[in-house]
Amino acid sequence: MAKETVYRYSLRTVSNCWLGxxxxxxxxxxxxxxxxxxxxxxxxxxxDIRKFILHxxxxxxxxKITLKTAE
Numbered sequence: 075m076a077k078e079t080v081y082r083y084s085l086r087t088v089s090n091c092w093l094g095x096x097x098x099x100x101x102x103x104x105x106x107x108x109x110x111x112x113x114x115x116x117x118x119x120x121x122d123i124r125k126f127i128l129h130x131x132x133x134x135x136x137x138k139i140t141l142k143t144a145e
Contacts, residue, residue, distance in 0.1 A: 103123075
């Protein structure tokens with residue numbers, strides 16, 4: 075089994091309060107555990123996930139990680 079690299083980022087406020095943990099994987103997966111909930115998504119891009127995610131439109135990104143409910 076091939077090893078996979080996982081990039082882990084701790085998110086904190088200026089006063090060092092915990093906001094969340096974000097993990098990005100070589101499999102193009104995004105995972106976030108935050109004060110506002112847990113979120114995840116997987117893309118099928120050839121680009122490095124760290125570069126790819128930086129160029130996403132905020133509305134597009136939000137639409138991928140939030141739960142949509144029928145009205």
